[in-house]
Amino acid sequence: MFKRKFISALVALVATTPVLAYESSYNMPVGVTPISREVYALHMTMFWVCCAIAAVVFGVMIYSIIKFRKSAGAIPDKTLLHSTKMEAVWTTIPVIILIALAIPAARTLVTIEDTRNAELTVKITGYQWKWQYEYLGKDIAFYSTLSTDSNEARQLHSGIDVNTVKDYLLSVDHPLVVPVDTKVRILLTGNDVIHSWWMPDFGVKKDAIPGFINEAWFKVLKVGHYTGQCTELCGRDHGFMPIAVDVFSKEDFERWIAAQQAATKVAHAAPEPSPGEAIAMTSRP
Amino acid sequence: MKTVSTNNVSADRHDDHKPSGIGRWLFATNHKDIGTMYLVFSCIMFFIGGAMALAIRAELFRPGMQFFDPGFYNQMVTNHALVMIFGAVMPAFVGLANWMIPLQIGAPDMALPRMNNYSFWILPFAFTLLLGSLFTPSGGPAGGWTMYPPLSLQSGNSFPMMIFAVHLMGASSIMGAINVIVTILNMRAPGMSLLKLPLFCWTWLITAYLLIAVMPVLAGAVTMLLTDHYFGTSFFNPAGGGDPVMFQHIFWFFGHPEVYILILPAFGIVSEIIPTFSRKPMFGYDAMVYATASIAFLSFIVWAHHMFTVGMPLAGQMFFMMSTMLIAVPTGVKVFNWTTTMWKGSLSFEPPMLFALAFLFLFTIGGFSGLMLAIVPADYQYQDTYFVVAHFHYVLVPGAIFAIMAAVYYWLPKWTGTMYDMTLAKWHFWVSTVSVNVLFFPQHFLGLAGMPRRIPDYNVQFTDWNMVSSVGGFVFGFSQLVFVWVIIKAVRGGPPASAKVWDADMPGLEWSVPSPAPYHSFDTPPDVH
Amino acid sequence: MDHAQPAVAHDKYYVPHGSPWPFFGSVTLFILMVGAVMTLESGGIGQYVLGLGFLLLFGLFFGWFGTVIKENQAGIFNMQVDRSFRMGMSWFIFSEVMFFAAFFGALFYARQLALPWLSGEGAKHLTSVILWHDFEGGWPSNGPAHLGPSGSGSTFETIPALGVPLINTALLLTSGVTLTVAHHALRAGHRSVLKVFLALTFLLGFLFVFLQAREYHEAYTELGLTLSTGIYGSTFFMLTGFHGFHVTIGALMLLIIWLRTMNGHFTPQRHFAFEGVAWYWHFVDVVWLGLYIFVYWL
Numbered sequence A: 001m002f003k004r005k006f007i008s009a010l011v012a013l014v015a016t017t018p019v020l021a022y023e024s025s026y027n028m029p030v031g032v033t034p035i036s037r038e039v040y041a042l043h044m045t046m047f048w049v050c051c052a053i054a055a056v057v058f059g060v061m062i063y064s065i066i067k068f069r070k071s072a073g074a075i076p077d078k079t080l081l082h083s084t085k086m087e088a089v090w091t092t093i094p095v096i097i098l099i100a101l102a103i104p105a106a107r108t109l110v111t112i113e114d115t116r117n118a119e120l121t122v123k124i125t126g127y128q129w130k131w132q133y134e135y136l137g138k139d140i141a142f143y144s145t146l147s148t149d150s151n152e153a154r155q156l157h158s159g160i161d162v163n164t165v166k167d168y169l170l171s172v173d174h175p176l177v178v179p180v181d182t183k184v185r186i187l188l189t190g191n192d193v194i195h196s197w198w199m200p201d202f203g204v205k206k207d208a209i210p211g212f213i214n215e216a217w218f219k220v221l222k223v224g225h226y227t228g229q230c231t232e233l234c235g236r237d238h239g240f241m242p243i244a245v246d247v248f249s250k251e252d253f254e255r256w257i258a259a260q261q262a263a264t265k266v267a268h269a270a271p272e273p274s275p276g277e278a279i280a281m282t283s284r285p
Numbered sequence B: 001m002k003t004v005s006t007n008n009v010s011a012d013r014h015d016d017h018k019p020s021g022i023g024r025w026l027f028a029t030n031h032k033d034i035g036t037m038y039l040v041f042s043c044i045m046f047f048i049g050g051a052m053a054l055a056i057r058a059e060l061f062r063p064g065m066q067f068f069d070p071g072f073y074n075q076m077v078t079n080h081a082l083v084m085i086f087g088a089v090m091p092a093f094v095g096l097a098n099w100m101i102p103l104q105i106g107a108p109d110m111a112l113p114r115m116n117n118y119s120f121w122i123l124p125f126a127f128t129l130l131l132g133s134l135f136t137p138s139g140g141p142a143g144g145w146t147m148y149p150p151l152s153l154q155s156g157n158s159f160p161m162m163i164f165a166v167h168l169m170g171a172s173s174i175m176g177a178i179n180v181i182v183t184i185l186n187m188r189a190p191g192m193s194l195l196k197l198p199l200f201c202w203t204w205l206i207t208a209y210l211l212i213a214v215m216p217v218l219a220g221a222v223t224m225l226l227t228d229h230y231f232g233t234s235f236f237n238p239a240g241g242g243d244p245v246m247f248q249h250i251f252w253f254f255g256h257p258e259v260y261i262l263i264l265p266a267f268g269i270v271s272e273i274i275p276t277f278s279r280k281p282m283f284g285y286d287a288m289v290y291a292t293a294s295i296a297f298l299s300f301i302v303w304a305h306h307m308f309t310v311g312m313p314l315a316g317q318m319f320f321m322m323s324t325m326l327i328a329v330p331t332g333v334k335v336f337n338w339t340t341t342m343w344k345g346s347l348s349f350e351p352p353m354l355f356a357l358a359f360l361f362l363f364t365i366g367g368f369s370g371l372m373l374a375i376v377p378a379d380y381q382y383q384d385t386y387f388v389v390a391h392f393h394y395v396l397v398p399g400a401i402f403a404i405m406a407a408v409y410y411w412l413p414k415w416t417g418t419m420y421d422m423t424l425a426k427w428h429f430w431v432s433t434v435s436v437n438v439l440f441f442p443q444h445f446l447g448l449a450g451m452p453r454r455i456p457d458y459n460v461q462f463t464d465w466n467m468v469s470s471v472g473g474f475v476f477g478f479s480q481l482v483f484v485w486v487i488i489k490a491v492r493g494g495p496p497a498s499a500k501v502w503d504a505d506m507p508g509l510e511w512s513v514p515s516p517a518p519y520h521s522f523d524t525p526p527d528v529h
Numbered sequence C: 001m002d003h004a005q006p007a008v009a010h011d012k013y014y015v016p017h018g019s020p021w022p023f024f025g026s027v028t029l030f031i032l033m034v035g036a037v038m039t040l041e042s043g044g045i046g047q048y049v050l051g052l053g054f055l056l057l058f059g060l061f062f063g064w065f066g067t068v069i070k071e072n073q074a075g076i077f078n079m080q081v082d083r084s085f086r087m088g089m090s091w092f093i094f095s096e097v098m099f100f101a102a103f104f105g106a107l108f109y110a111r112q113l114a115l116p117w118l119s120g121e122g123a124k125h126l127t128s129v130i131l132w133h134d135f136e137g138g139w140p141s142n143g144p145a146h147l148g149p150s151g152s153g154s155t156f157e158t159i160p161a162l163g164v165p166l167i168n169t170a171l172l173l174t175s176g177v178t179l180t181v182a183h184h185a186l187r188a189g190h191r192s193v194l195k196v197f198l199a200l201t202f203l204l205g206f207l208f209v210f211l212q213a214r215e216y217h218e219a220y221t222e223l224g225l226t227l228s229t230g231i232y233g234s235t236f237f238m239l240t241g242f243h244g245f246h247v248t249i250g251a252l253m254l255l256i257i258w259l260r261t262m263n264g265h266f267t268p269q270r271h272f273a274f275e276g277v278a279w280y281w282h283f284v285d286v287v288w289l290g291l292y293i294f295v296y297w298l
């Protein structure tokens, strides 16, 4: 519990650091899940530790450069050949620092890997080049592709000013929809090649590997619209398979589910071949 | 021993007679000639790889697709990396090894001179094959330099060309490495014990061991790709009981030691230059040797830090996080030893020292970002973003490339016998150092703000930093023409350099021979005391 | 720490004169690779280019090694050169060990991690639940889609460890012994013993290759075991295949050493080529033991 407090204090501290907290273009997002916030805290801790070490090391270097210049008449002290004491010091101190850094990292990692007790499970399949979302046990499944206006603008010599396109390259036709304050487990796999599902604001990134299922989870604390991208090179249009998630309040989510289910009932298309079978069929290029 | 036929007549005359004509280069056995060929080749490759990088930076200058098709972008990224790593940095180090190791250990030449020539001449052919693939109907390899299946299996005619090119590069590197090992272990002048070996030789010896240990593994990995593609094997195909991630394990078992192959000789170079221009012996020589060995050892047990997001079991992630972090310790020892060598020295700032100092600062920054990447939960956010791109360019460009330039500026007078244009070289330094930071520092921001790597186009929020980075890229790229110009000028002529070259007290044997170094270095073993 | 060398080695250094073979060798490799690319991608004249490449490769070996042998017979190599050759050969063999390590690594990974995951054990429980419903895993396996020569659902048999592989083990181990006998004979100056045992060694080697080839034939025609029989076929044939290839090379080298012996080459003191080949042969032997244990037996 102390740890949680410590971390939130750290987050608060850092978040008030004017330049670095300037959301967006300089730093990692603090994000909207408990994990993303812990990760942000780890990131900032690492950053400051590195800064501190850099200050010391670079300080000595710069001092030497200024102080011991030949042009300023410095005489070399050739007796300074080695010192077991100093060497022991500068191996031990880094080891201690590293252990201190590894412990909170390991704790966070354990939490990240704990996918138990999820309230909702979504299976996500990466395709060249789109995502498929299946709500397990809810009979809802759909594809999510780059939105048309982005897709038109991104063509070579399209003549469209991309600055005028809303959420250029980050908007999709059908975003994933999840409820707020709910532990959502995602199961990832790939249909053709490896993709990777990254949602920076959730602190989640996991590869979608053909033939295997990877698991991850998130619990979003804030209703909103979030975007991310595929982060494993998956061919020609790797840059054009964004991820978008709409986080709804629990009630809105229930309503959304009901509407979707009604729609699927009407058009119950032939089921997709399961990725496993698809791999078996396309295994020979 | 007495019964041995001690016929030690050499087969070649040891005067300064150089073979003439093209045969001197095609049939070379002289370590200096071969070293020169390596260095020239590396320089050409640096410009080819750099031209590709500039193509990348041009496309990324602003959002929207300006110049090429996304597929071609991927080919540029893939070939940029392969050319830079296998064509520019590694051959440059081998070229330096060829030139300097025999001179530094008092040997006449490399131990296996013909194999030496073989390992060089394979390279131009290997790169003909690789770069030739760009002109096939389906274009060049586009699956990233990491060649992950199943994606890499989707490429067209370029696929086998890339695989065989990698095989050839591997063969060349293995032969080069064997040569270095044998030369250092067998050709040292009497009295030069291993712990008197110059640090450049030490780092190269250890690098050579890394090479012969991991290049065959890469050969194995790409062979499996080949058979998966053409002969129906299932190494990386889950339907047949394989696993695409298995490729990543094998690749990174090669790939991580590979990045130390790209930096250990650079450490060696810096360890030669800093003592010279601090006018003090290297502080903690023994510790430097042990640190290098520890880095090499650790490099074999950290590979999966490139694969934290593949869904490894928790214990695996923990292990690879901790082992990776440990590498900071021996690397830190090196940084501290360099710093202490400067402490109470008498520093002067000729171009080699300037580049070595830039190395010291900027490599350390790259090392810090490496350490951040090692923290698994944070790496979930960094992985495959520009933060990683920034990390590895910091250790590779102002790291490896700067060290190579430092080495060239350090030893060039010994090679040509003339002093190069110092003013121009300092201009080269300042423009490069400023622009390399303009080029790569903003990429940290881009990555943290959420820009994935290997994408040809991006959301408008990333525009500003990409523009800055591209401008830096073009300035950095074109400032390298100054480097080439300095070298060409020095080769053409200039004020003669003395045997010692630098105004300092250097223990190395290379400074005991005249400048330019005679065609045959040491006819008979020099005395080492 | 001072590994001072005998002074005699240092009277004067030896540096070979220029040689066309390395460059010729690079062109050869290039032609080989281009031939291989063409063969794989389109067939056609690719095979001829490949054939030409192999021809040149033989030319390369004969030419290059021939030169070195002549120089050696002329006695121009000193002890230092001899040592260089030895070190070069040992580290070359080490690199070969690492090449095999990659394939052994693949075997262990597939058996210990990939297959258990695919069948729902360990960390990736859901993999089998969702993707590969009733896959059992285990070893030997051709994977959840049962990839193999006759497609989905095909079965295959493995080669029992106690049959020909055991005989082959015996052959190789014996050949190791005969080679050692030959080496002792060489050192003791018993040339006739040397010749006989050297001949025995490579004959055993060729016999091994012959039996191996018959096994492959049986695997393909009767057992349903081919390169494309999932991960088992892949690891089995790549490991034993690369090994068999090395045995063939080793046996050819032994043959050449034998021919040289017949021509009166090698002295009791200096016979680097013999030792180099012997090391290579023992390396091939050790790899086989690994194969026998991990591929055939366990």
Ligand code: HEA
Pocket (backbone or CB within 6 Å): A050, A053, A057, A093, A094, A095, A097, A098, B146, B259, B260, B262, B263, B305, B306, B324, B325, B327, B328, B329, B331, B332, B333, B335, B363, B364, B365, B366, B367, B368, B369, B370, B371, B373, B374, B375, B379, B382, B383, B384, B388, B391, B392, B395, B396, B399, B400
């Ligand atoms: C020359 C090449 C080079 C070098 C030297 C390094 C050095 C290091 N690298 Fe880097 N790395 C690459 C080249 C290199 N790397 C490349 C090419 C990639 C990407 C490949 C790809 O995906 O295409 C990569 C990717 C990469 C990743 C994967 C990122 C990802 O894809 O998600 C990681 C993760 O751990 C990592 C870590 C490290 C670490 C910990 C070091 C350490 O060795 C750094 C140690 C140095 C220091 C820490 C600084 C000096 C030390 C001190 C001053 C002592 C005190 C310090 C402390 C106690 C903190 N690297």
Ligand code: HEA
Pocket (backbone or CB within 6 Å): B046, B047, B048, B049, B050, B051, B053, B054, B056, B057, B077, B078, B080, B081, B082, B084, B085, B089, B143, B144, B145, B146, B389, B393, B396, B397, B400, B401, B439, B453, B454, B455, B456, B473, B476, B477, B478, B479, B480, B481
């Ligand atoms: C040693 C290795 C090395 C070196 C030196 C460099 C040098 C550079 N790199 Fe590279 N890079 C990698 C290794 C290296 N890189 C690797 C491993 C990757 C990952 C690939 C992957 O994802 O698979 C990568 C990826 C990479 C990317 C990411 C692409 C992406 O993910 O989409 C970018 C983008 O900016 C980039 C840029 C640059 C630039 C601008 C330079 C500059 O330093 C280059 C300097 C420029 C020149 C030297 C040009 C000189 C040319 C002229 C002056 C024009 C004249 C032309 C002729 C005469 C032909 N590199």
Ligand code: CUA
Pocket (backbone or CB within 6 Å): A126, A127, A129, A194, A195, A196, A230, A231, A232, A233, A234, A235, A237, A238, A239, A241
């Ligand atoms: Cu899908 Cu990248």
Ligand SMILES: [Cu+2]
Pocket (backbone or CB within 6 Å): B255, B256, B259, B302, B303, B305, B306
């Ligand atoms: Cu690494």
